Amino acid sequence: MSHVEKIELFEKKKKHQLGMGGAKKLEARKAAGKLNVRERIEYFFDPGSFQELGLFTHSEWPGTFEQTPTDGKITGTGLVRGRPVLTVANDMTVMGASSANTNMKKIDYAKNISCEKGLPLVFLGESAGSRMPDSMGALGMGHGGQNPAQYRRLREAPWVSVLLGPCYGSSSWYTAMSDISVMQKGAILAVSSPKVTQIATGENTPPEELGGWRVHAEITGLVDAVGDTEEKCMDITKQFLSYLPSNALQLPPKVDVPEGSGKDMHHILELLPEQSSKTYNMKKIIRVIVDGGEFLELKPFYARPCITALARLDGNSIGVIANNPYYGAGALTADCCDKITSFLVLCDSYNIPILMLVDTPGFMIGKDGEHKKVTGKIINWMNALSLVTVPILTVIIGKTYGQAYLNMGAGKYSSVFVAWPTAQISFMGLEPGINVVFNIKKGDDPERYEELLGQMGKDTEPWDGAGIFGLTDIIHPAETREFLIGMLNLHYNRLTGGIGRHLLHNWPTSY
Structure with a gap:
C-alpha cells in the first residue's frame, strides 16, 4: 500500500470515527433537542483548541469494531477561557456510552494526566452503565479490579462532573468522586437504571424520583448546581473553574476588581x-x-x-x-x-x-x-x-x-x-438560658423575666x-x-507562596 493509499485510509477511518453512532442516531438526538457529544465539546472548549486523544479506539470485542467508534467515550484536552482542561465526554450514540475495557483505559489515561501533570478534568456525563454482555461472567468480571487506584481521590487537581442525561454506572461513580457536580434538569443520576432497579428490587420508581435533579439538589446534596439547558450547565462549569487553580500546587487566578465593588x-x-x-x-x-x-x-x-x-x-x-x-x-x-x-x-x-x-x-x-x-x-x-x-x-x-x-x-x-x-455570644440563647439558670419562664413573672433578659443580653x-x-x-x-x-x-503565607499543606486531600468526596 502506497503512502497516498495509507493517507486515504487514514482519512476514511477518521471520518468514520468522527461520525459517532451514525446519522440516524444523531438525527434522533437533534430531534429530541439534545446536543451530540462533539457539539458539547465544541461548545465547552475555546474555539479550535480541542485535541482528541484516542480517536481511533473501539471495542476490544471482534465483530464490533465498526459499530463502536471511540468506544463511546471521547478523551482529550483543550482550553477553557485560555487555561488547559482535560475531558472525558460520553457518546450516548455508541452503545449508550456504556463502560467497557477500551474506554475505561481512556478514562484512566485522562485521570492519570490530570493527577500527574496537574490539569483540571471535566466529565461530560451521560451513560447507560456497564456494557452487556461484555461484563457478564467470570471472564467479564475478571477484567475488573486491575487498577487499585481507580476510585482513589487525592485532589491533585480539580474534577468536575456535568450530568447531561441518564447517568448510570461510571457517570454516577465519577460524579460522587468529583469536587463539583453540575446537573441539567431532566438528567438522572443513579447507580442503576429504573429498569435494572425494578428487576432487582421490584420497585417501579419513575426516573425523576429515583435520581432526578430535585433528589440530588435538595435531598442528597450530591449536586452543587443545576441548569435548565446543556449550555447553561457547561457555562456554570466554566464559572466554577474560573475560581479554582489548575492544580493543588497553584493559586487560583487573580482577576481585576470590578468597578464599584464595596460601594454600598x-x-x-x-x-x-x-x-x-x-x-x-x-x-x-x-x-x-x-x-x-x-x-x-x-x-x-x-x-x-x-x-x-x-x-x-x-x-x-x-x-x-x-x-x-x-x-x-x-x-x-x-x-x-x-x-x-x-x-x-x-x-x-x-x-x-x-x-x-x-x-x-x-x-x-x-x-x-x-x-x-x-x-x-x-x-x-x-x-x-x-x-x-x-x-x-x-x-x-x-x-x-x-x-x-x-x-x-x-x-x-x-x-x-x-x-x-x-x-451576641453565649452558651445558649437568652430565653432558654434564663429558664435553665433561673428556672423562670416569661409567664411566671414577666417583670422579673424582662429584668433577667436585659441582664443576660448585656452579658452576650x-x-x-x-x-x-x-x-x-x-x-x-x-x-x-x-x-x-x-x-x-x-495572612498570605509568604513562606509557601500561599499554598496550603492539604491535610484534607484524601477526605471522602461524598459520605
Whole structure:
C-alpha cells in the first residue's frame, strides 16, 4: 500500500470515527433537542483548541469494531477561557456510552494526566452503565479490579462532573468522586437504571424520583448546581473553574476588581435587623462585601440554613461559609454539617482562603437530627476545621451560641476572629438560658423575666470576649470589606507562596 493509499485510509477511518453512532442516531438526538457529544465539546472548549486523544479506539470485542467508534467515550484536552482542561465526554450514540475495557483505559489515561501533570478534568456525563454482555461472567468480571487506584481521590487537581442525561454506572461513580457536580434538569443520576432497579428490587420508581435533579439538589446534596439547558450547565462549569487553580500546587487566578465593588458598604448595617429574632437573607450582606456583588453558590437548594459559595475579594478567590437566618433561623442541621465540611475540604485542597459570616442560634437538636447522626457530623466538621491550613477569616454578625460558636470558627480555629458590635455570644440563647439558670419562664413573672433578659443580653455583647482577646477585635460593619482585604494580605503565607499543606486531600468526596 502506497503512502497516498495509507493517507486515504487514514482519512476514511477518521471520518468514520468522527461520525459517532451514525446519522440516524444523531438525527434522533437533534430531534429530541439534545446536543451530540462533539457539539458539547465544541461548545465547552475555546474555539479550535480541542485535541482528541484516542480517536481511533473501539471495542476490544471482534465483530464490533465498526459499530463502536471511540468506544463511546471521547478523551482529550483543550482550553477553557485560555487555561488547559482535560475531558472525558460520553457518546450516548455508541452503545449508550456504556463502560467497557477500551474506554475505561481512556478514562484512566485522562485521570492519570490530570493527577500527574496537574490539569483540571471535566466529565461530560451521560451513560447507560456497564456494557452487556461484555461484563457478564467470570471472564467479564475478571477484567475488573486491575487498577487499585481507580476510585482513589487525592485532589491533585480539580474534577468536575456535568450530568447531561441518564447517568448510570461510571457517570454516577465519577460524579460522587468529583469536587463539583453540575446537573441539567431532566438528567438522572443513579447507580442503576429504573429498569435494572425494578428487576432487582421490584420497585417501579419513575426516573425523576429515583435520581432526578430535585433528589440530588435538595435531598442528597450530591449536586452543587443545576441548569435548565446543556449550555447553561457547561457555562456554570466554566464559572466554577474560573475560581479554582489548575492544580493543588497553584493559586487560583487573580482577576481585576470590578468597578464599584464595596460601594454600598456604608449601608451594610441596614441589612441586619435590630431585633435578632427577625429573619433576613445573609446573601444580601455577602453581595455588599464581595467583589462586584458576585458569588457562585454551591448546593443552594440543600441545607438552606447555611450558605457555601465561591467569590472574590480584591480579585482573589475566597470561599464563603455563612449562616442564613432566612431559612430555619440559620439553625445548623445535620445536612448543614455535611455541606460545610465538604466545602472546607474543597477550599483547603485548592488554596482558597475562607470567609465565615456568623449568625446562628446553634444546632438543630432533636430526634430527626440524632437519627441523621448529627453528633458525628458536628465532630466531622470540627475535625475538618482543625485540619484546614488556608487562612480563615471569621466575622460574627449576629448571634452565635453553644457548640456552633466553635464550629463557625471561634478563637484559634480562625486566622482572624472578629465581631460586629451587634454580635451576641453565649452558651445558649437568652430565653432558654434564663429558664435553665433561673428556672423562670416569661409567664411566671414577666417583670422579673424582662429584668433577667436585659441582664443576660448585656452579658452576650462582644466586649468581654474582645477584652480577654478571645476575639481578635471588634470592627465597624462599614469597614468589613477593607478589613478583610487587609487580613487576607496579612495572612498570605509568604513562606509557601500561599499554598496550603492539604491535610484534607484524601477526605471522602461524598459520605
